[in-house]
Amino acid sequence: MEIPDLVRDALGDEDVELGVNLGDEDVVCLTPTRTLLYRAEGLLSDEKVQEFPHDVEWLDVDEGRRKTKFVLEYVENTRKFGVPSNRDGAVLELLLTGILRADGVTDPDESVAGAFRFSELVLIVTDKRVVRHIGSAVWTEDYEEYPFSDLTDLSFEQGNVATEVVLEIDGRPKRIKTPNEQSRKVQQVVEDAVFDFYDVGSLEELNATIGVEESEKADDGDAGGSDIDIGGGIDPLVSDDEERSASIDGPTASGSSEAATQAESQSRSGDDSDAASESTGRQERSADAGGSRSSATETTTRSRQSGAASQRDLDAVESQLAELTTAVERHNELLERQQRTIKQLIEELREGR
Incomplete structure (x- = not known):
């Protein structure tokens, strides 16, 4: 890549380590401490060199359809520059090479x-x-x-x-x-x-x-280790055999017998109570049966009439909502097209391209 004369003048005692050609004679050059952006003479701008030191606080990238903008924030200010989208990967690698070195x-x-x-x-x-x-x-x-x-x-x-x-x-x-x-x-x-x-x-x-x-590293570490065996000679508080015996056998035999006798007595008492409750329930359900049939018939009739009216209202609302949604989508699409056009014009005027 040929180094423009204006870039050579800006180098001082430094050399160009890497470079990325941006097209239209524009180039980005990496030095040990800075990234230099060269802009060739255009219809709306003169030939110039911009300087971006590598001691940044943070770096951000804003990707567009045609151009990618690099934003470098320093303690005292913020600097930006744009490159064609098909060159942004190479420029990012060049910038990060300098920034990582500067950060140590x-x-x-x-x-x-x-x-x-x-x-x-x-x-x-x-x-x-x-x-x-x-x-x-x-x-x-x-x-x-x-x-x-x-x-x-x-x-x-x-x-x-x-x-x-x-x-x-x-x-x-x-x-x-x-x-x-x-x-x-x-x-x-x-x-x-x-x-x-x-x-x-x-x-x-x-x-x-x-x-x-x-x-090999592990072997060297073992050779210089301590002679004390931390796990040797220490028995667990509960042995494996004792744990398995407790979980399988469960409670003692005398405790199990007493529990079984109490459970059987409670079961018999409960059966007698359940039988009495069931007899009383059958009598109450028989008395209420006639009145329940009449009330259920009236409720079903009113529900059918109300349901038909609600469905018609729901269909009307859905139709209106679909029309409004379509109109809003068309409006948003037109706004997006206008915004893209305006943004493109502004970028081209700023970059002189």
């Missing part, structure tokens, strides 16, 4: 191999680690990192909707869900970075290699 997350010679956004999850893969950030912004100081040097196993578990990247760090699995439509790309980037770090050619070879290294 990565080494000076470490670069970003891939950056992925899934709703509020951002997954960054460098050549030495995986960094995960969760939040509404793309980057803040609230993040987690998983160095490849601490990796003890790597696997990918595919589900119906998402695939989990399982990074086992010092024996503890860290799971990162990725949508299935992008999971293959994520897996490829993670595998390539890890394989290069350990100089292996497959997932099986990787896990065999890091498994051996972890086993």
Whole structure:
């Protein structure tokens, strides 16, 4: 990529490490401390270079249909710039390379191999680690990192909707869900970075290699351990045989006999009471039967008449609601079209494109 003269003048003692061509001679350049945006001369603007230092408080991305806007917030102000949507992935990786270095997350010679956004999850893969950030912004100081040097196993578990990247760090699995439509790309980037770090050619070879290294660490830890056996010579308060005997045999024989005698006496008394109650109930139901039939007939007639009227009203309301819904949807569609048109005109005027 050819470096414009105006960018060379702005470099000072620094060099351009990476660059992304935005088309129409516009370019984004990465230096050790800044990202430089070069805009070529256009119909509505002059040739210029904008500077974006890497010591940001947070970074956010606003994706549009044609353009993507990057928002960088600093302690003293906020700066923004836009790029074509088909270049935003490369620009994001370039920006994150500089920001991660400035925050001390990565080494000076470490670069970003891939950056992925899934709703509020951002997954960054460098050549030495995986960094995960969760939040509404793309980057803040609230993040987690998983160095490849601490990796003890790597696997990918595919589900119906998402695939989990399982990074086992010092024996503890860290799971990162990725949508299935992008999971293959994520897996490829993670595998390539890890394989290069350990100089292996497959997932099986990787896990065999890091498994051996972890086993050697465990052996070294055992050799220097204490001679005291914490579990030796200590008997449980209740033995297994005693627990099984108590749960199977239940109460003692004398207690069971007394309980059975009391239950039988109560059962006989209850049977006599139930028989008397049943006789009284039959007499009361016989006396009320005639009056209940007449009342039920009148209630059924009134219910049928009222139900027919209610159904007609309900049909009328549903018809009116459907007409109103259709009208509102058409109105909203027209408003959305107008808003998109106005927004597009404003963006083109601001960017001079």
